[in-house]
Amino acid sequence: SPDTKEHFAREYDCYGDSYTADTDVAQLKEVFSRVTDNK
């Protein structure tokens, strides 16, 4: 829903990485796996 979308947009960047929650290796690997080469 728009609300959910707005919530995620506020909490996560376009690669699905949280703006505020600390990350760890596993999470970062997952984020990197979503990063394609869209410069």
Next chain:
Amino acid sequence: MEKILNRICPVSDPEAVYFLQVSWEKDLGAGFGIILTDGGCAWTGTVSETEISREAADMEMNREKYVEELKKALILGEESAGKYNFAISRDEENALCHFSYERNLKDGSFQLGSLKLQKVSHPADVVKELLSHCLDCLGRLQVENEHLQKENERLFSDWSDVEKRLEKCVEAKEELEADLYNRFILVLNEKKAKIRNLQKLLNEAKESAADTKCTR
């Protein structure tokens, strides 16, 4: 001058052991020399290029093919054992020796060639020459053998070196990846802490703005 020495057991006298040395210039088809010895006597003879051509023609065999057969019969020795037969017949005084060589077939055999060998007056010299030739070949092979052994050791050490370097590279790649992730996480979590802090300040600013409004 190429030379090769082989041990042969003639079908004409299977108990006997003879030594056959064939020598030729570059190409066996251009003619070859034969030395035959039983260790005590020795006989020698040659087969010319013309005779080779005539033999091939008589057998209506392609000349190259015929020379190939000669190589297998006279030079390859033990490698083609059983496929070729030799027959040796000596006259009483051993002055002459008739030497023939034939190809074995399933249903019989056909003669590849034959020649009359002349007795050598000093067989001891021939024996010395054969033994010297053997020792020279052994010496060369030993040198080659040592060279191959050294080459073998060098290649093995090169291979194990590069194997170790590959292992190190794989380890280094894994370490690099882990190291980069750890560094990235530190930097990224710094930024996230900054964002949390800014969001907290922003929320406080919004609340105080809202309070001010009410107050007014």
Next chain:
Amino acid sequence: MEKILNRICPVSDPEAVYFLQVSWEKDLGAGFGIILTDGGCAWTGTVSETEISREAADMEMNREKYVEELKKALILGEESAGKYNFAISRDEENALCHFSYERNLKDGSFQLGSLKLQKVSHPADVVKELLSHCLDCLGRLQVENEHLQKENERLFSDWSDVEKRLEKCVEAKEELEADLYNRFILVLNEKKAKIRNLQKLLNEAKESAADTKCTR
């Protein structure tokens, strides 16, 4: 039974060429047999363990050292050429042959040993045995060389395979590093954009709070 055949030129007759075969069980010091031939005649003899001990004692030389000298003189052949001399003296009928071997020194030589060799009644058999032994050694060496050759080719191909894998690994490591940095930059820049945005909002909130204060 170990056997080794060498060509020797006796100091007693430098023009002559003889072939010396030494045969022994595991250890030369336990005694050895000798066959000597000039290609026509052949002589044979043995040296027992006791005789070896007596020779060493007569020379007041340590037995092991003496056996080492015997090895260099009688077995190493061409390898120790010039350091050892051989002397051969034959009686008229060639029935007996006195064979001695000595160590060359700068200022002379000393005899390592000697023995009377008995004439062989069928030298042709000895010659055949020597030639057969040579051919067997040649065959073994040829097989070993071919094996070493193949082994070298295999090692070389293994080495080049690993070399290629190492190159790939180094490339992969460099690509991994570049790739991780690229991804990290994209993710980090998202956070930086967020921080810029929050700072902008916070500044606006602070300004509006300041305005409100003035207005009031």
